[in-house]
Amino acid sequence: MKKSIGVRIWRFSIIAVVSFYLLMPLYAMFDFSTKQFGLGGKSRNLDSWRIIPSQPDLVIAITRSLLTALIVMALILFLIVPTAIWVHLKLPILRRPFELLCLLPLAIPAIVIVVGIAPLYRWISINLTESPITLAGVYSMLILPYTYRSLSAALDAVDIHTLAEAARTLGASIGRVIFGIIMPTIKTGIINGSFIAIALVLGEYTISNILNYKTFQVVIAQIGRANGNVAVAVSLASLLFVLFLLLLIPNKKRLGTVLDVDVK
């Protein structure tokens, strides 16, 4: 397709402007975090980065958040995905209500959910445990729309009814059908949904802050009040980590991590 000079100029300028807008703060983070503590020393160093592992609060928080992410993934794999498959397979009349339920968190932002769920978590921290890992419960609800979207697309693409019936006649139990046959077939949808879940758990602040749990982001904010450089370093580090995770997903399947949710 012939591209006129005009179009080329347009294109270049847009890319330049937006890239600048997005990349500059990232570069600034790098710059800031390599400065010396206090007022602009001339020399650069990696001190801020180096002391990250020795911040006890931070290490604990990171571990906790990663653990919470794992639990959320377990909930996805063993509760949400099987239920979605079950509904698609056996209860088609429930498809619409199930879809609406999964999309409900879009209409109820995190700040609102935390208002309603505060009593529940108060009860939990008194009677069960104070650990922030219990947040996995509400987190898995927050990611429902995105996970459902990935799943739904994958489930529609494959004729799971025939596959399930074939497996059944060969002697498979319903458990095997769900976990052994269908889930591998919709692997891509599950992976994309999981990636979003991990990113969300690591980045979540609203609920954990208001409910007073010390999660990763809460601790970063805390550190930030004391030591800006380190906070910035940690932020950049976690960004790179998530980017790294994303790059682990093989190429073709990556675009599926779209946050676009189709409300039909």
Next chain:
Amino acid sequence: MTQIPIQGTGPAVGRTSSRYWRSKSAYLGVLPFLLFSGLFLLYPTWNVISGAFQDESGKFGTKVLVEVFNSSSARAGFRNSLEISAQTAIAGSILGGLFAWAMVSGKQGGFFYRYSVALSSVLAQFGGVMLTFAFLATFGFNGLVSTFAIKYAPGSFLAESSWLYGKAGIAVLYTFFQIPLMVLVFLPTLENMKPQWREASDALGGKTYEYWLRVGIPILTPSFAGAALLLFVNSFSAYATAATLINLSDFLTPLAIATALTSEVGGANPAEAKSLSAYMIIVVIIAMSGYALLRRKVSKWEQRR
């Protein structure tokens, strides 16, 4: 060995209760999920909505809702939220939309394209706290741009960082994550634009601007508007960024809600929090319904092909 011929004998098993319950047993499968989401999703939703209709002592009525509606600070916060959401939705959708176009008009599947998608996916989830620090590192005290500005443009607003904490600052911050979100949401639509349309338009004698005016823009508008609505909701619901940056307790509605819920000074007022939340839900539902309608329109078009 397979068959014993049966001459119309054998019990003609009717609609026994065992057959009936067998078919209903499938519903049990959704029970775990139902319980779980009932606890972590439906309960809080119900709590908020019903709580909005109660006052501090638990009596039912619209007292608190009306109070909040009339409170000037709540209104100011709401107005700020709406303004900023609208501004960042527009800015984000235009910039993001243009960038998405820039991506699509280049090599699809090329390095720039893939790297942009990856980066957008990550940045769109870049939490509010980290985002704030990123901008503080840029424009804040001792930040990249501010130190630069102090040296070369000492009088400008960039040389000091107070603007960051006001409306303008929040808007710039929010737009930062609106852009990647727009790219992710809008990109599929752009990819679905068929080159045949452009070719058909050219063949029929249309010029570039005519194509865009009559074909391109009308086709893209519903999708674009839908994406903008999504951005609006995203901005409206945001809390983390503002909370990290500002300490003013009700500059924005999410902040007001948080204050109402957790205020250590002057006592928490959950009813107020719930009422504010209820108003938020209304706005969000209106916007999401608009989004849903626009998406349905788009998918209808796509089906006809």
Next chain:
Amino acid sequence: MNNLTKHFGKVKALDGLSLDIAEGELVALLGPSGCGKTTALRALAGLQELDRGLMIVDGKDVTFQSANKRGMGMVFQAYSLFPHMTARDNVEYGLKLRAHRTSGDKRKARSFELLELVGLSTHANHYPHQLSGGQQQRIALARALAISPKVLLLDEPLSALDAKVRTQLREEIRRIQLELGTTTLFVTHDQEEALSIADRVGVMRNGQLEQIAAPDELYDRPGTAFVAEFVGLTNPISGVVSKGTIELLDSTVKVLKGSITIGQGVALVRPENIEVVASQSGNATVFSASFLGASCRLSINLNDGTRVTAQLPSSDAVGLSAGAPVKVSLLDRPVFVKPII
């Protein structure tokens, strides 16, 4: 299967269907879409619940047994191979589930044996999306047979394939079925398929079995008008029935069981049962002739205005072209007569 009944809302999919299949037999269920043949098959497989009825396999009542315990092999119309497994893995799947009975080596041997049987041993490590439609169905067949099923169920296995592949594959299915001696139920809407490979064919309509018989009997001696018209071509010719015969086209032929016994009726005459001879003083004229290779199909206008289609061996049709005057009569074969309406 006995008195199988199933409603889907107001629609009666199966209406008291009863059917026995002997060991080693291949029975085809034939009928138009919506006649219930697939429903019956799926009921037998355990994939479809019934309102009423009984199913007995090998002496055991399986009516309430769940699908994964019935030990039947099923081949679906399409898309039933597990996409994330190779052909061999697919074939071995049923055996893996019974892992406690077969060792890994035995499984490998068995899957190889079956892949050989369907002629795809070279494709063992291919994935379904790398195989053609016909190849996929053959793997599906191998997979179903791997577990040595008591009954083999085939749900329109060839409908999604090209015509040529269809013919090839149906012969193969029959060959394999005979070789293994597996009791088989084959559902199809294609009568050529059913007639060519089945031991017996059951014609279904509206949830009921119209007639079940060996292919030739079904064709030559249909028991109902529907069967007569559904299977093969017919010429409807009016006549009067009396004393078990009907007079048509200057011939008197016997009337088949199930026809009307007396009065005006419409006889359903097969094209090959119409005799055509060139004759100047005939009762008909040839309208058009289609040369089909071994046989010739003639469209003939009778003097009373009716048009019939006759089929003759080409050698007998020499000289019979459009406009030729002919004499038309019936061969002495019994015919089915349905009421005028």
